[in-house]
Amino acid sequence: MGFIESIKARAKSNQKTIVLPETYDMRTLTAASKILSEGIANLILIGNKEELIKKADGMDLSKATFIEPSSYEKSEELVNMLFELRKAKGMTLEDAKKLIYENDRYLYFGIMLVKSGIADGMVAGAVNSTPDVIRPCAQIIKTKPDSKLISAFFVMCVPNCEYGHDGTFIFTDSGMNPNPTSEELAYIAIDGAKSYKQLIEVEPVVAMLSHSTMGSAKNDDVAKVVSATKLAKELSSDIMLDGEFQLDAAIIPAIGESKAPGNPVAGKANVLVFPDLDAGNIAYKLVERFAHAEAYGPITTGIAKPVNDLSRGCTADDIVGVVAITSVQANNPI
Secondary structure, three states: OOHHHHHHHHHHHOOOEEEEOOOOOHHHHHHHHHHHHHOOOEEEEEOOHHHHHHHHOOOOOOOOEEEOOOOOOOHHHHHHHHHHHHHHHOOOHHHHHHHHHHOOOOHHHHHHHHHOOOOOEEEEOOOOOHHHHHHHHHHHHOEOOOOOOOEEEEEEEOOOOOOOEOOEEEEEOOOOOOOOOHHHHHHHHHHHHHHHHHHHOOOOEEEEEOOOOOOOOOOHHHHHHHHHHHHHHHHOOOOEEEEEEOHHHHHOHHHHHHHOOOOOOOOOOOEEEOOOHHHHHHHHHHHHHHOOOEEEEEEEEOEOOOEEEOOOOOOHHHHHHHHHHHHHHHHOOO
């Protein structure tokens, strides 16, 4: 069973409620129909029920819950909750009302459904930019108590690959933080490791990547990775993690043994932590295109409740997969 098939099966076994705010996009409605027919998750679709059913043009959305902010009985409660959460940052009650009632993108309304426990998670980004999706998460849901930032990774499933766990890797951060500090890189590594265990159900082996292996080069860029490795080990000594490694030393056993003899991570890594977003983003796209890998993401981690951002070029099937992943994250918090 492939990665996404396994994720769907796990989501079906304990259905969670996921809110889809971007109902003004046809891909969302197409995905919703597939999710409901396959029994992957319970869905909240934000918008007018009659209008959405008409727009769906025969697709079956009958099992969805429809919530329209203007008529929802708990909207005032959500307005007051949002105001209380953000008033110290200067938000007025009128500001909160506008975000709940008048913002036709529904992102804040969706996040408030998650914050209040009405929904277990949210998926958006087919229409809205990553900053617009993540901003309300950072403001309202915030990070987990044991994390310092929100980051984004890709699950990479490489066909006919002997490395990693049957060719399955996490590449992190490949979607959010341009130039993380040593401390941020340490938390990115830890969250990536926990996400690997959560989604792949295999023990993570984490390599902190660089253009240097165990001191073969010395400069500020290498020093950042060395410092991040040291801190990550101090914060989570139970995770098999080490660095700094060049990519070949991290995943190819013979080269790992040659460049870092006896190191338990060298040549065995399945979680690859990139020193910056340029490296991580380029790497996942190279592997996706050159190796014909399946790339699932960006998947966010570090948030107290699961919210995932889509690519604006996503397909309806991509949305189905991300909803399944979000459901599994909700079922198995880290």
